[in-house]
Amino acid sequence: MEESPDPPFVETYKNLIDTNIVDDEHIDLFMVEECELPLINLHQLNYGNKFEREECKKKIAKASREWGFFQVVNHGVSPNILGQMRTEQVKLFKKTFNEKINIDKSLNFSEGSYRWGTPTATCLRQISWSEAFHVPLSDVSKGFSSLSFTMEEFATTLSELAQELARLLAEELGDYYNYKLDYFKETCLSSTCYLRMNRYPACPISPQLFGLMPHTDSDFLTILHQDEIGGLQLFSDGKWISVKPNPEALIINIGDLFQAWSNGVYRSVEHRVVTNKFKERFSTAFFLCPSYDTEILSCVEPCLYKKFTFREFRQQVQEDVNSFGYKIGLPRFLLSTN
Numbered sequence: 082m083e084e085s086p087d088p089p090f091v092e093t094y095k096n097l098i099d100t101n102i103v104d105d106e107h108i109d110l111f112m113v114e115e116c117e118l119p120l121i122n123l124h125q126l127n128y129g130n131k132f133e134r135e136e137c138k139k140k141i142a143k144a145s146r147e148w149g150f151f152q153v154v155n156h157g158v159s160p161n162i163l164g165q166m167r168t169e170q171v172k173l174f175k176k177t178f179n180e181k182i183n184i185d186k187s188l189n190f191s192e193g194s195y196r197w198g199t200p201t202a203t204c205l206r207q208i209s210w211s212e213a214f215h216v217p218l219s220d221v222s223k224g225f226s227s228l229s230f231t232m233e234e235f236a237t238t239l240s241e242l243a244q245e246l247a248r249l250l251a252e253e254l255g256d257y258y259n260y261k262l263d264y265f266k267e268t269c270l271s272s273t274c275y276l277r278m279n280r281y282p283a284c285p286i287s288p289q290l291f292g293l294m295p296h297t298d299s300d301f302l303t304i305l306h307q308d309e310i311g312g313l314q315l316f317s318d319g320k321w322i323s324v325k326p327n328p329e330a331l332i333i334n335i336g337d338l339f340q341a342w343s344n345g346v347y348r349s350v351e352h353r354v355v356t357n358k359f360k361e362r363f364s365t366a367f368f369l370c371p372s373y374d375t376e377i378l379s380c381v382e383p384c385l386y387k388k389f390t391f392r393e394f395r396q397q398v399q400e401d402v403n404s405f406g407y408k409i410g411l412p413r414f415l416l417s418t419n
């Protein structure tokens with residue numbers, strides 16, 4: 082029998098699957114409204130006149146305040162690079178599960194780059210029916226495979242876009258941030274950012290399970306390239322809504338660090354992925370992250386959050402995941418208001 086590329090989800094979670102009764106809330110996973118994220122044409126930013134450029138910046142800042150999410154078209158990332166990255170990613174995930182768990186050494190990826198499911202899951206809703214390579218970009222430059230070269234080219238291009246967006250979002254925060262416009266250039270180096278390749282195998286017991294559990298991203302901002310299958314949902318105005326895939330667009334979302342740095346002006350919004358019973362899905366995410374010693378502190382007072390380093394943030398997230406099974410994130414760093 083040909084060995085499967087899929088992680089052993091059914092065998093590993095058999096007890097949870099057999100004993101957990103489907104509750105209504107999970108059936109509702111798919112019964113959510115579909116929305117089009119604010120769509121921003123970056124042609125205006127890069128080639129428009131002064132007025133168009135300003136308009137475009139305002140739209141980006143508004144979407145980041147109100148949605149924490151938007152999509153960009155005419156983003157300058159060539160379809161060639163996006164296509165090549167996807168081809169390499171599909172090729173990698175097609176390998177058998179046993180090959181994938183041991184592949185980090187041959188690709189020069191750090192140990193633990195390959196992840197699947199949720200090791201700490203104690204109930205159905207804590208399972209993420211997906212596998213991923215979560216790779217620090219410092220690892221990518223060490224490799225010599227066509228995958229490494231493609232990842233490097235992809236990450237370099239997305240990093241330029243992420244830097245441009247982060248800078249203009251800082252500009253839109255007003256005068257207090259004027260002296261901090263180079264903050265991202267100085268703190269988020271190509272070696273401190275991450276690339277995550279996700280695969281969501283078809284899930285025979287969909288819709289009971291998440292492809293990826295609800296979470297916020299622990300970075301400044303994320304650029305996501307997804308395929309046409311759909312499944313990404315975000316929490317907006319008290320309800321979950323599903324994001325309609327747009328093959329031309331890249332999705333941008335604000336992460337926890339930007340929410341803290343902007344003193345809550347830009348929102349890091351919870352999002353999740355639902356499973357598909359019949360089709361597998363792929364996505365690739367670029368995370369704009371600073372070096373571990375970087376201090377995150379708002380430039381305006383009173384500050385909502387106490388000063389923390391990226392290292393402290395990550396350690397707290399890890400501790401909470403180990404103790405509670407989930408991330409608490411920014412609320413951990415709130416300064417009390419009295």
Ligand SMILES: O=C(O)CCC(=O)C(=O)O
Pocket residue numbers: 277279293298305307312313352354363364366
């Ligand atoms: O696959 C997606 O649509 C979302 C992925 C995601 O949220 C992540 O990797 O943090």
Ligand SMILES: [Fe+2]
Pocket residue numbers: 296297298352
């Ligand atoms: Fe995410």
